Amino acid sequence: VKLKExxxxxxxxxxxxGIGKAYAFALAKKGLNILLISRSREKLIAVATEIQNIHRVSTEFVQVDFTIYDNTTYSPIAEKLSSLDIGVLVNNVGMSYSYPEYLHDVPNKEKLFLNIINCNIGSVTQMTQLVIPSMLSKGRGVIINVSSTAALIPSPLLTVYAASKAYTEKFSRDLADEYRHKGLVIQCVSPGYVATKMSKIRRPSLMAPDAKKYVDSALKKVGVTESTTGYFPHSILVGPYSKKPLTF
Ligand SMILES: NC(=O)c1ccc[n+]([C@@H]2O[C@H](COP(=O)([O-])OP(=O)(O)OC[C@H]3O[C@@H](n4cnc5c(N)ncnc54)[C@H](OP(=O)(O)O)[C@@H]3O)[C@@H](O)[C@H]2O)c1
Incomplete structure (x- = not known):
């Protein structure tokens, strides 16, 4: 897929x-203007300026908190989207536990679980339905949904996070079937560990690359495969679980 076109x-x-910032830079490098959506205004201004200076593309931003699942979040986004010609959506935002824990022992669990569901599931659903009509009218568009290998392999002690990412997997697979013949590419990307703030891994390694290395690898798979770890070493993690037959 020629994303620029x-x-x-x-x-x-x-x-x-992390990964979202790396996607924004990688897409800007291909010549696409970028709409950044995130929580902290100062960071949005800093990243938008950095992208403009380095890649000479236009940037816009919307500051929202995706843990809030209502019109105060999605109306400003819808308004901004209506004025822009969007061809690529990367549903990257996500949050997890501070550390792995038994479900009943997770600190502030009622609030945290709702936040994870709103941020990880709500945002993917709402952002997707917001961009699809204009993509359909053009007969083209790419939606990249960032899931996790946690959705594909056993993930005890991170159950709500892993289950929220399983939603993204299932949503993406079925959505791809729904819209493939209408010209849309829907891809689910399921990374293993990437060295970011969320993973708390500071030193990148083969199994936990930095976000740029991960995204450079994952972007090569857009239009090639609809469901991917995006990075070969992460496929080794998933391999033993990928073809597990259902039993009854
Ligand atoms: N890193 C990994 O090992 C790994 C592995 C598998 C899957 N993933 C998935 O990859 C995606 C990105 O993860 P990452 O590691 O790059 O995360 P990260 O480094 O923590 O970055 C998260 C980004 O999302 C924004 N954000 C967080 N909560 C938000 C909220 N409630 N509303 C709006 N924006 C919010 C942050 O903005 P602020 O800085 O303003 O908070 C930041 O820009 C997630 O969906 C994650 O589940 C990551």
Missing amino acids: LSKFSVVTGATD
Whole structure:
């Protein structure tokens, strides 16, 4: 897929750090203007300025908190989207536990679980339905949904996070079937560990690359495969579980 030819703008959620920031930079490098959506205004301004200076593309941003699942979050996004020609959406924003824990012992669990569901499941669902009509009218568009290998392999002690990412997997697979013949590419990307703030891994390694290395690898798979870890070493993690037959 020639991403630059799809439209003028791409939109990335959770775009001020880690994997989302790396997607924003990689898409800008391809010449796409970027709409950044994230929580901290100062970081949005800093990343938007950095992208403009380095890649000479236009940037816009919307500051929202995706743990809030109502119109105060999605109306400003819808308004901004309506004025832009969006060809690529990266549903990247996500949050997890501070550390692995038994379900009943997770600190502030009622609030945290709702936040994870709103941020990880709500945002993917709402952002997708917001961009699809204009993509359909053009007969083209790419939606990249960032899941996790946690959705594919056993993930005890991170159950709500892992289950929220399983939603993204299932949503993406079925959505791809729904819209493939209408010209849309829907891809689910399921990383293993990437060295970011969320993973708390500071030193990148083969199994936990930095976000740029991960995204450079994952972007090569857009239009090639609809469901991918995005990075070969992470496929080794998933391999033993990928073809487990259902039993009854
Ligand atoms: N890192 C990994 O090992 C790994 C592995 C598998 C999957 N993933 C998935 O990859 C995605 C990105 O993870 P990451 O490691 O890059 O995370 P990260 O480094 O923590 O960055 C998260 C980004 O999302 C924004 N954000 C967080 N909560 C938000 C909220 N409630 N509302 C709006 N924006 C919010 C942050 O903005 P602020 O800085 O303003 O908070 C930041 O820009 C997530 O969906 C995650 O589940 C990550």
